[in-house]
Amino acid sequence: MPEIHDVVIIGSGPAGNTAALYTSRANLKPIVYEGLQPGGQLTITTDVENYPGFPEGIMGPELMDRMKAQCTRFGTRYEPWTVRSVDLASWPFQFTLDTGEVGHARTIIVATGATAMYLGLENEIRLQGYGVSACATCDGFFYQGKTVGVVGGGDSAAEEAAFLTKFADVHLFVRRDALRASKIMQQRVADNQRITVHWSTSVIDVLGKDEVTGVRLADNTDGSERDMDLDGLFLAIGHKPNSAAFADWVDTDETGYILTAADSTATRVPGLFAAGDVQDHVYRQAISAAGSGCMAALEAERWLENKGYEALPQREL
Numbered sequence: 192m193p194e195i196h197d198v199v200i201i202g203s204g205p206a207g208n209t210a211a212l213y214t215s216r217a218n219l220k221p222i223v224y225e226g227l228q229p230g231g232q233l234t235i236t237t238d239v240e241n242y243p244g245f246p247e248g249i250m251g252p253e254l255m256d257r258m259k260a261q262c263t264r265f266g267t268r269y270e271p272w273t274v275r276s277v278d279l280a281s282w283p284f285q286f287t288l289d290t291g292e293v294g295h296a297r298t299i300i301v302a303t304g305a306t307a308m309y310l311g312l313e314n315e316i317r318l319q320g321y322g323v324s325a326c327a328t329c330d331g332f333f334y335q336g337k338t339v340g341v342v343g344g345g346d347s348a349a350e351e352a353a354f355l356t357k358f359a360d361v362h363l364f365v366r367r368d369a370l371r372a373s374k375i376m377q378q379r380v381a382d383n384q385r386i387t388v389h390w391s392t393s394v395i396d397v398l399g400k401d402e403v404t405g406v407r408l409a410d411n412t413d414g415s416e417r418d419m420d421l422d423g424l425f426l427a428i429g430h431k432p433n434s435a436a437f438a439d440w441v442d443t444d445e446t447g448y449i450l451t452a453a454d455s456t457a458t459r460v461p462g463l464f465a466a467g468d469v470q471d472h473v474y475r476q477a478i479s480a481a482g483s484g485c486m487a488a489l490e491a492e493r494w495l496e497n498k499g500y501e502a503l504p505q506r507e508l
């Protein structure tokens with residue numbers, strides 16, 4: 192008889208870890224498949240100033256390490272693999288890892304998060320890792336004393352631009368005449384002498400043969416174009432939910448965010464729950480992801496109780 196997990200959690204960001212915390216404390220012995228980016232998006236951020244309980248702020252990677260340690264303490268098992276596909280046609284569910292290994296689960300919590308978006312320009316893709324990046328905290332250090340561009344107008348763009356000024360002069364390219372970022376981040380951009388904001392400006396090409404040497408810009412008010420020399424270009428234009436492995440089974444919106452029932456993490460498939468950025472296009476915060484991870488855990492626990500599976504003979508965990 193194959194091992195059947197009570198709870199399989201796919202993804203290891205704040206949502207996955209919080210689901211693990213609650214289900215492990217409920218003695219459901221969850222297993223977490225960490226995926227390609229263990230710890231999720233917070234592992235590529237620096238200071239997290241808005242996670243409650245850390246008055247001085249905390250570094251993103253440290254916060255995730257602490258979450259993992261807390262869950263491990265209660266018996267969560269972490270595996271470094273990615274879940275490639277799921278088969279939800281029968282129950283217990285079946286899933287396949289990138290290793291080819293097949294596993295079985297009574298409930299699955301999808302907490303796969305979201306991935307940074309790119310503009311989709313041919314040269315931008317070609318020069319990824321050669322001056323084009325979507326992670327200022329990973330790559331900013333390489334630009335000491337240089338000049339870089341940041342694309343975007345949200346909190347990420349504002350935060351990355353401010354962070355990059357530790358190393359470089361920063362040009363922020365905003366496609367509209369306003370920032371979407373929160374007021375406090377807008378003020379931080381305005382107050383920072385090393386950030387030059389280019390309003391109503393789009394990056395329409397990335398220049399450079401072997402590495403980035405500049406960008407071609409379009410003025411969105413009159414359509415005029417100009418080139419600017421730069422040593423690097425950072426994208427901060429939002430994220431795409433990592434829902435492809437589940438798209439055949441659950442409902443998604445047009446962007447791919449998994450749709451859940453109102454005030455719930457339940458998906459269209461009974462026993463399959465979705466938490467965090469893969470289902471939340473509104474708040475997208477570490478704390479709201481953690482909150483929905485908690486909801487998913489409690490809902491999975493209740494679902495298992497209502498199913499009365501405890502009486503089933505195959506429960507060997």
Ligand code: NDP
Pocket residue numbers: 240241310342343344345346347348350365366367370371372373393427428429430473474475476
């Ligand atoms: P957002 O979706 O909030 O912002 C994306 C930005 O990129 C917008 O300004 C958008 O422009 C711009 N954009 C999108 N597509 C393009 C394009 N093709 N070309 C040029 N510009 C483009 O994403 P963020 O990643 O900034 O933030 C996501 C969430 O995370 C938000 O809720 C944010 O508040 C939160 N966050 C919070 C932080 C904090 O509190 N410290 C830090 C980082 C993120 P437009 O405005 O015209 O649509």
